[in-house]
Amino acid sequence: MTDVLAVADHRQGSLRDVSFELVTAAAKLTEQTSGDLHLLIIGGPVEEFAEKLNLQGVDVIHTVDEGMEFNHDVYVQAVTQVYKAVAAEYVVAPNSANGLDYAPAVANTLDLPLATDVIGLDATDATLAVTREMYGGKVATTNELDGSAVVTIRGAEWPMAAETGTASVKTVDFSLDEGSVGSRVTGFRETTGGGVDISEADVLVSIGRGIDEEENLNIIRELAESLDATISCSRPIVDSGWLPKNRQVGQSGKVVTPDVYLAIGISGAVQHVAGMKGSDTIVAINTDTDAPIMDIADYAIHDDLFDVVPALTEQFQ
Amino acid sequence: MKALVTVKEVVTVGDEFEIEGTEIPPQYLETELNEWDSFALEEAVQLREADVIEEVVTVTIGPESCENTIRQALAKGADRGIRIWDEALEDVSQLDVNAKTDILSAVVESENPDLILSGVQAGDDGFGATGVSLAREIGFQWGAVVNHLNHEIADGVAAVRRELEGGIEEETEIELPAVLTIQSGINEPRYASMRGIRQARQKELASVTLTDLGVTSDAVTPELRLTDMYEPETESAATVFEGDAEETAGRLADLLENKGVVQ
Ligand SMILES: Cc1cc2nc3c(=O)[nH]c(=O)nc-3n(C[C@H](O)[C@H](O)[C@H](O)COP(=O)(O)OP(=O)(O)OC[C@H]3O[C@@H](n4cnc5c(N)ncnc54)[C@H](O)[C@@H]3O)c2cc1C
Numbered sequence: 001m002t003d004v005l006a007v008a009d010h011r012q013g014s015l016r017d018v019s020f021e022l023v024t025a026a027a028k029l030t031e032q033t034s035g036d037l038h039l040l041i042i043g044g045p046v047e048e049f050a051e052k053l054n055l056q057g058v059d060v061i062h063t064v065d066e067g068m069e070f071n072h073d074v075y076v077q078a079v080t081q082v083y084k085a086v087a088a089e090y091v092v093a094p095n096s097a098n099g100l101d102y103a104p105a106v107a108n109t110l111d112l113p114l115a116t117d118v119i120g121l122d123a124t125d126a127t128l129a130v131t132r133e134m135y136g137g138k139v140a141t142t143n144e145l146d147g148s149a150v151v152t153i154r155g156a157e158w159p160m161a162a163e164t165g166t167a168s169v170k171t172v173d174f175s176l177d178e179g180s181v182g183s184r185v186t187g188f189r190e191t192t193g194g195g196v197d198i199s200e201a202d203v204l205v206s207i208g209r210g211i212d213e214e215e216n217l218n219i220i221r222e223l224a225e226s227l228d229a230t231i232s233c234s235r236p237i238v239d240s241g242w243l244p245k246n247r248q249v250g251q252s253g254k255v256v257t258p259d260v261y262l263a264i265g266i267s268g269a270v271q272h273v274a275g276m277k278g279s280d281t282i283v284a285i286n287t288d289t290d291a292p293i294m295d296i297a298d299y300a301i302h303d304d305l306f307d308v309v310p311a312l313t314e315q316f317q
Numbered sequence: 318m319k320a321l322v323t324v325k326e327v328v329t330v331g332d333e334f335e336i337e338g339t340e341i342p343p344q345y346l347e348t349e350l351n352e353w354d355s356f357a358l359e360e361a362v363q364l365r366e367a368d369v370i371e372e373v374v375t376v377t378i379g380p381e382s383c384e385n386t387i388r389q390a391l392a393k394g395a396d397r398g399i400r401i402w403d404e405a406l407e408d409v410s411q412l413d414v415n416a417k418t419d420i421l422s423a424v425v426e427s428e429n430p431d432l433i434l435s436g437v438q439a440g441d442d443g444f445g446a447t448g449v450s451l452a453r454e455i456g457f458q459w460g461a462v463v464n465h466l467n468h469e470i471a472d473g474v475a476a477v478r479r480e481l482e483g484g485i486e487e488e489t490e491i492e493l494p495a496v497l498t499i500q501s502g503i504n505e506p507r508y509a510s511m512r513g514i515r516q517a518r519q520k521e522l523a524s525v526t527l528t529d530l531g532v533t534s535d536a537v538t539p540e541l542r543l544t545d546m547y548e549p550e551t552e553s554a555a556t557v558f559e560g561d562a563e564e565t566a567g568r569l570a571d572l573l574e575n576k577g578v579v580q
Binding site: 096098107116129130135139143182190302 | 328329330332334336339341411413414415418437440441442443444445446447448449450452453454458459460461462476478479480481482483484485486487488489490491492495498501502505540541542543544545546547548549551552553554555556557558561562563565566567569570572573576578579
């Protein structure tokens with residue numbers, strides 16, 4: 001019997017999808033170990049969240065009514081307190097920006113091994129096997145660990161739980177040690193607004209690090225013009241200052257769903273794919289035949305973009 | 318104030334490679350300064366140029382062969398470097414977050430920095446956790462996925478922005494001393510100038526062992542046992558256009574016409 005404590009993720013009054021994915025991942029673990037699944041909701045409209053997360057497989061929902069927004073000190077204290085109180089073995093948290101801001105501190109506080117960005121979980125009573133990727137998704141690994149652990153799960157790897165459940169809801173008797181809170185959120189801002197809205201485009205010509213240098217963007221501009229398409233890009237292009245943030249597709253950029261997405265010199269890192277996998281038709285132009293983008297491409301050209309892109313533009317002139 | 322920057326030499330894998338057991342043979346591997354660490358380093362150097370920080374020290378866990386990479390960091394403006402290596406680390410195929418935390422916390426104890434900057438993640442093992450784990454271990458405050466830091470640090474409080482998902486940033490105030498894990502795009506990392514490269518040769522690069530740091534080899538015994546390594550199954554169902562660029566471009570043009578993208 002191994003109990004699992006899963007920690008929900010939310011922002012600005014809404015649960016994030018990964019909260020429902022966590023339930024699926026953690027429920028599978030407790031099925032394997034015949035343990036109980038405890039779900040922890042910290043902050044926000046906790047009662048409303050508890051109702052939404054009362055899903056099949058969840059045994060107990062614990063709520064900590066402390067603030068509306070995320071604060072890592074509150075999370076670390078709440079997770080460690082509840083973990084001890086329910087005598088759970090595993091903590092399952094999202095590998096989100098917030099998960100990354102508290103899960104390592106929880107593991108450190110509880111002196112537990114930590115596996116992050118996990119894409120597969122398999123438990124027996126004594127051992128947990130986790131699947132992770134390395135080298136930007138080129139390699140997958142299995143790691144085994146004994147006893148308790150903290151794991152963070154990658155988003156969109158597990159389906160979202162949807163069936164209503166019969167969990168009991170408990171309010172945690174939580175007392176915050178105010179003295180240990182050393183950071184405070186002062187606001188939020190949007191970064192991808194203004195100018196062109198790539199999420200509205202029917203056709204996106206999207207460029208990645210394969211373009212090498214800023215001046216080479218010209219061939220992409222010519223192509224986009226001849227197709228009457230909109231230009232978007234992967235993160236390194238924005239990081240380099242070659243295109244503005246509102247052109248970035250991905251987890252920390254925009255989610256796009258065009259009819260046609262041309263991924264040119266883009267490897268298809270998970271954070272990029274998160275933003276474009278819903279595109280109707282995906283075409284990848286990449287020299288690497290095994291680039292992860294090939295997994296979701298409908299059409300592929302395994303060739304140098306500097307040869308293919310000008311040749312393509314020529315077809316329309 | 319003093320800044321400590323964690324600098325890792327990461328392994329990259331070429332397009333073609335093989336896996337033997339739980340390892341990729343060295344002929345398929347290359348190394349480079351971790352992408353995210355170069356942003357962290359640049360931020361520290363800019364802070365020193367803004368007179369917020371007096372000294373920028375880099376710390377690396379790695380064998381002697383990674384000194385070239387550390388010299389790059391010194392050439393880009395770090396004042397001195399520390400490299401930690403030990404026999405006990407030689408056979409460890411993957412260093413757990415907790416092991417890195419123990420090692421780095423011993424360095425913090427002797428260096429006493431006010432600000433620690435580390436990359437959000439390392440491009441090879443992708444744990445994305447060492448900075449926050451370290452902060453907790455040494456009792457510093459922290460912020461993960463920081464993509465903006467106000468260089469006017471007043472009253473021991475740093476104003477940062479944390480990058481959340483979906484184009485949202487969180488504005489947060491963090492008390493110092495603190496660890497910030499730096500996201501790409503926070504600045505524009507500079508190239509090492511010829512002068513910088515020359516100067517880097519003269520800069521101190523200390524090598525220390527676990528024993529020097531008072532860390533026992535128990536601390537680096539893996540908690541995560543790497544039992545399998547494989548290439549993820551490609552589920553590619555893509556129709557591949559074959560031929561030279563003219564032919565493939567022609568096929569793609571036909572496709573785009575069929576999809577009504579162009580008339
Ligand atoms: C917290 C976090 C959030 C992130 N958010 C995002 C996000 O929102 N969006 C995003 O895109 N990334 C994001 N990233 C970064 C992401 O992990 C990758 O680093 C990034 O997507 C890689 O971009 P890329 O594919 O352009 O570059 P690379 O991965 O370097 O790939 C370049 C590709 O180009 C190919 N290539 C090179 N030369 C040629 C040529 N001449 N012809 C054809 N092909 C060529 C190569 O084979 C390779 O596949 C995030 C990372 C983190 C840690």
